[in-house]
Amino acid sequence: MTEQTALEMDRAQKRAILKRHINRALTYLLATLIAIWILLPILLIATMAFSTVEAVRAFPKSLFPNPVSTETMSFFLNSQNVLSSTLNSVIVALMTVVISTIVAAPAGYAISRYIFPGRDLFRLGILTVRALPIVVLAVPMAVLFIQLKMRDQLQSLAMMHAALTLPTSILVIGSVFASVPRELEEAAMVFGSTPFQAFLRIVFPLAAPGIAASAMLTFVTSWNEVFAAVILTVRNRTLPAQILTVLGTSPLEYKFAGGFFMLIPSLIFIFFTRRYLFNMWGQITK
């Protein structure tokens, strides 16, 4: 091996390392740019929500609130119907969580623990139903609720939302149960507990965090949902329905504070459920 080839090899190696470094740096740059693209709009709306009303109307606008003020936010929260519709939203979302989880949990357990004829059909049916547009369901359900004299009631909307979130809940809870080892349950039964006790003492505590994540997803879906809400409610508006109906006539500070306020639960939700992200959305590909 001559000295020259050694030198050339060395140079080639250095070039390769440099190239890898550049690639790496470019990937970091790209990742950071995408992160900015995602975070910037949230910063902007938060700035608006915590500026003075004067700053909200001012032009040009600054990137950070200066000075920080709760004036805009408290204007929004004290606007007509905002607190009552927020309360309605929370009630509807909680009812949705309860109905959806209670109905979905047994089905999720069934598809994760039993192999039975019709299981694949059931899964397929759930996937199909999950893809159905809410727009299609909301209008006939509204007509039906009027006939049943259940119009403009929070429980009607909650049942609609529960139907909407049920397929996802079944799949997510199913995947959570599937991640609890079967052997643990069997071991408990070997030591003399009934299947129900085994479920209650062993499976449920292990699955509980996942079920909680699914419940949070249900809560946020219901909190966000606007089309069915605006069709099914008249006076008992939920928050998105309330904001949507007055959007055309409301001042900027109302809109911006309302927009930020509606985002808060989803930000909290993503933080607490990040471990279960792929349980929740990765499910649909399986």
Added chain:
Amino acid sequence: MKKRKHFNWAPYLLILPSLVFLAIFFAWPMFRSLILVFRSEDNILNIRAEPSMSAEVVGQIRQSVQVIVLENLCIPPAENEADKTEIWLLVRGEDADGNTIEGWAIDRRIRVDEEDPTSGTVRRRDLDLREEPGPISPIAGTLPVDTPVEILESDELVTWFRVSGPNDAGEEVTGWARYDFIKIISTAHEQVEALIHRGDSGEWTLQYVHRMITDRDFDDALIITILLMVIILPIQFTLAIVMALVLQSRLRGNTLYLYIFSIPLGTSDLAVGIVWYSVFTQSGYLNSLLNALGLIDHPLIFLSPETKHWMILAVVLAEVWRATSLVMVIVVSGLQAIPLEYLEAAELFGAGLWKRLTNVILPLLKPSLQVALILRTILAFQVFGVVIAISGRGLTTLANEAYRWYNEFRNPHVAGAYALFILMLSMITAIFYLRTVRTQIEEGRR
């Protein structure tokens, strides 16, 4: 099967509640929506042999047909029942086949055109007369049923009459009463002309679908919906794949990036619409930026009906921001299923990033992409909150029209027609995607 274990009912019992729930809230509304859209409940009026709802039907007359009123009959309100006098009219008119039919029909289905009525009788037990036309105005007096009254005047829409008549104590009272509480039909003239106003019997019809298609906003809504979809989906999928690959390259702080990238997953479409409204509105951030860069002197107007392209751009950005994360998560879980050896092998043979992407990664990702594509397309057909938040009335989409027909025009039939139309489009695209991808896989196997 020779030796069959006893049948295990447990899983069926466990899935039963969800099946019932889904049947009630999916199957039933779907069925109802077909009736809502394709059946008209008041096109045809049953004409009866006797003045009673239980009497035999002698024929049917369609809506808006002219008839002649020959006679009328008042049935006073029975005790503890309806508190309004029922009036039955003996009418003569032609049915759809041109036969002349004579029979009885209840008066609220028929509109009698009396010019300037001057007298009538009270139809309601204890009718409250108001000082002003309107149900919340103070009560001026109360008249018993069947009191003959004089009609003094009516409001502009002829929905309220000012009447005067004697009350129980014999005093003359004057006040306003709603038109349907006063019977004004007289057969003093030879022939009173009338129109069938509303029927009480249904028939299958395409009138609502026709009304939707001929509506002047229909074309706009369809075009904007599809245009948005065609622009958004390619950007979204490209960006989602880039994001997934970035996450796949295992940077330091990967979990932080993953967390940030998935923030939009749970956001409300209305809120995201408002966020982007704050960027594009006249005193918004985009104008502030352009101003800071010295490109403009005064803020430009982006969101107005004259600048539809800007509104579309704003909606595209908002939708890309909001829904790309969903595609990303699906792509990431698809990527995780690809065996690392495949990629290492490709790299070993000197395949660059682009080659690896097009020859290895994308073909293996196809099932995930297919699912994501179906999901996103169906969601794109129902885009609603974002569009309203950004454009107000400036842009309209199919879901937007369904909402407008239901809430503003109070016509659930046409709203239902829009809903079914969205469903039809969703199903067609889903089947189209499934078929195209499946045939490609089958071709690959050959």
